[in-house]
Amino acid sequence: MLRSVMLGFVLMLGVGDLTWGQRAQRPAGGATQPSSLDQISNAVRPDYTMGPEDQILIRSAQVPEINERPFRIDSEGFVELPIVGKIRAGGMTVQAFEKELTSRLREYVRDPQVFISLAQFRGEPVFFVGAFGAPGIYPLSGRRTLVEMLTVVGGISPNATRRIKITRRTDYGPMPLPNAVENPEKKISTVEISLSSLSENINPEEDIVLQPYDVISAERAERVYVSGEVGRPASIELGERSSISIAQALTEAGGFTPTANRSQVRILRPISGTDRRAEILIDAKRVFEGKERDFPLLPNDVLYVPGSSVQALLARTGSGLLSSIPYLVITILARR
Structure with missing residues (x-):
């Protein structure tokens, strides 16, 4: 329980206040x-x-x-x-x-x-690379677990993904987790560990003992972006999800505006190896009516909701028509 509380505190803290001088004081x-x-x-x-x-x-x-x-x-x-x-x-x-x-x-x-x-x-080092409070090279001092070393490096950054990756040289033995993957050619094994599993369980099996030259990496959290005729344009963090549906993304972005063209929603998806994006046309109106399947948004997708010229015209003229109704009623009555 103490270990879970400690990691929870580290994750909330986000960054550490240890100096490099303090880290250097090791056997x-x-x-x-x-x-x-x-x-x-x-x-x-x-x-x-x-x-x-x-x-x-x-x-x-x-x-x-x-x-x-x-x-x-x-x-x-x-x-x-x-x-x-x-x-x-x-x-x-x-x-x-x-x-x-x-x-x-x-x-x-x-x-x-x-x-x-x-x-x-x-000392025999381990490497913390990426979105940690204080990434760097840390000498191991005795038997140190992943949670203990996460405390030393100041936890993960606020914008980090909720999964971390550990890479280990095979000459230091296999990774003691069932989802570890070995690469005989590179002579390494890798495993991805969920931070929620580390923080929510007592003595989690993922809290492994680190070995010399282990590389612990954390990437920045992946996002999808919603823009155009929505309640509030948003950058949505995927966290541990590999994707998010259009319906979920639009709900988080406050839904459609009155002038949205729901039948012409576009997904702008990055084309690997280029700076261009592919365009995918989605009829979100039919999706919300249950007539078509929802569509998954992948990391770095942009969901764009265009405006409807007809809806925009009605939005501009509607208030004018409504305001003129009392005048029209009075005029008709006066002519009788």
């Missing part, structure tokens, strides 16, 4: 990051706070003495480099250290270009 380990995770490492690299026993790889083509060479941060947090000497790196983010080293090299090189990547971590 030393010493595992090398595999090359297959270089892309993920680089994605979160600038925010990683370095510490003793981390090993960095420096790229600076103008300075061959340090270019493409690994250097280890010593127990006091310093790194010894040719030309510039001893520089403090512990407690600094990779990005901050790049700026510091660039500044030092300006004394010897005109306009130096410096890029630093992590060659080895002081």
Whole structure:
């Protein structure tokens, strides 16, 4: 029960207030990051706070003495480099250290270009990528479950989808969930986990123990958009749904306006790999009359309700006709 309450608090909080300096204070380990995770490492690299026993790889083509060479941060947090000497790196983010080293090299090189990547971590890392409160690389410290680490990273962002994905290297064993999918070619297994299942159940089986180099990712929530002659144009979050019906979307958008052309509703659907959209014509009037099936809206669809020229004319002239009725009645009576 405590775990469910804790996760519920994390999800409501949305973002964390832990600093990178606080995250860096973890026991030393010493595992090398595999090359297959270089892309993920680089994605979160600038925010990683370095510490003793981390090993960095420096790229600076103008300075061959340090270019493409690994250097280890010593127990006091310093790194010894040719030309510039001893520089403090512990407690600094990779990005901050790049700026510091660039500044030092300006004394010897005109306009130096410096890029630093992590060659080895002081602890076995896990990667939180995407819509989390504080995405980044986090060293594992002992046995840590998914819920515990979600607390450390500040939960998910308010605009995140309600499902998260975990990717694990097969050499760390199979994913202990029945819906896990293995990819023998890439030597990984993946699983999608519902956040509602984590928060609503006591000791949920989805609260798995994380393994080194696990990649936990959360995407931004997918939406559909309703515009045109509706009560209130809306951006509707799908959450854990893969689709939403036209009737549901229009209801959430406040229904039709009096001038809506219900028979000519259009769905504008993205065409994969292009910046164009396909147009699907729907007779929503027949849908609401139960004469045709409802139609599913997919992520990023735009539901557009056009106006009817006839309805618009009646809307403009109707009030005028009504206001003239008392005058017409009086005139007819007066002529009698």
